[in-house]
Amino acid sequence: MSTVNSHEHHYAHHFKNADHEFVTSKQGIWLFMVTEILMFGGLFVAFFIYHAMYPEMFAEGAKQLDWRMGFTNTLVLIFSSFTMALGIHYIQKGDARKATWNLSATILCGAIFMVIKYFEYTHKFHLGFFPGKYLDVARVGAEHANLGLYFGFYYCMTGLHGIHVLTGMSLIVWVLFRHLRGDFNPHYYTPVEGVGIFWHIVDLVWIFLFPLLYLVG
Amino acid sequence: MAQSNNDVHHIVEFPILMKTALALFGLTFLTMIAFWAHSYLGPLGPIVAFLIAGVKAALVMMYFMGLKYDSLMNRFIFALGFFFLLLLFAISALDIWTRVPVANTL
Structure with a gap:
């Protein structure tokens, strides 16, 4: 390794060539994405069923959420997906500087999303909207005694999504670091591609979470 | 491949x-x-x-x-996720909405 150009990527010996390694890695990421869909999907199915059973209670819960926060976060995440796609685009084109800017912008957008989420959560805690039995029915003046169920869904779904945003941000920091070190070039950028797909699924889940929690309720 | x-x-x-x-x-x-x-x-x-x-x-x-x-295989893999999600929803919904109410089951 010491004598070769640092930009040269050596594919593992059990692959036929670099493309074979790339295609196989990517397929692994897609299989991982299926597990992501099923993990979030379970929560979505539960939400739909309970929503159909207690529509008025879910409507009361949704009214407590500030759509402006969810709306802003939707725009932030869409923009971050755009910059992530551009990050890969510029690495493929060999424009390292633009790729750096776009990957950095993606991390910044993730941070903005989490800050907005922090304000949302603390405001809800302040008012007494806790999940399940911890929701203070008398203090929040809830019409439905089991309003905590709605907030159980709210915190589980947005919380799991938030963990994904934090994980995605950490992964983008990792690929950004490797990019700055000069690990990637138009012929080798597999980790960026994989992290990109993960980041887009975070956006994909939010696209459905926003109308589900904030609007339809 | x-x-x-x-x-x-x-x-x-x-x-x-x-x-x-x-x-x-x-x-x-x-x-x-x-x-x-x-x-x-x-x-x-x-x-x-x-x-x-x-x-x-x-x-x-x-x-x-x-x-x-992307390849047909990757598109198929991802679509499979949604298919199984639909299956989960359909079977869960069938169960919930075809139950006969029984009092004092515990």
Whole structure:
């Protein structure tokens, strides 16, 4: 390794060539994405069923959420997906500087999303909207005694999504670091591609979470 | 696995990414318009909101995730996730809504 150009990527010996390694890695990421869909999907199915059973209670819960926060976060995440796609685009084109800017912008957008989420959560805690039995029915003046169920869904779904945003941000920091070190070039950028797909699924889940929690309720 | 080299590293061009982002922003605003008009839409409101979300999801999958240019195998794998999700929903819903109410089961 010491004598070769640092930009040269050596594919593992059990692959036929670099493309074979790339295609196989990517397929692994897609299989991982299926597990992501099923993990979030379970929560979505539960939400739909309970929503159909207690529509008025879910409507009361949704009214407590500030759509402006969810709306802003939707725009932030869409923009971050755009910059992530551009990050890969510029690495493929060999424009390292633009790729750096776009990957950095993606991390910044993730941070903005989490800050907005922090304000949302603390405001809800302040008012007494806790999940399940911890929701203070008398203090929040809830019409439905089991309003905590709605907030159980709210915190589980947005919380799991938030963990994904934090994980995605950490992964983008990792690929950004490797990019700055000069690990990637138009012929080798597999980790960026994989992290990109993960980041887009975070956006994909939010696209459905926003109308589900904030609007339809 | 046997694919030609050029196909494997497909570059999604800037105008396509830009148009996708603009369409996604536009559709987000459309979701809000549908929400504000929900007194007119009535029970159609949630359906409209989820239809728009579906279109947005398709755009993200096709252009940002690059599934439009990906192999048939990867498209099939990802579609399989949604298929099993639908199965989970269908069987759960069937169970919930075909139960016979019985008092004092415990």
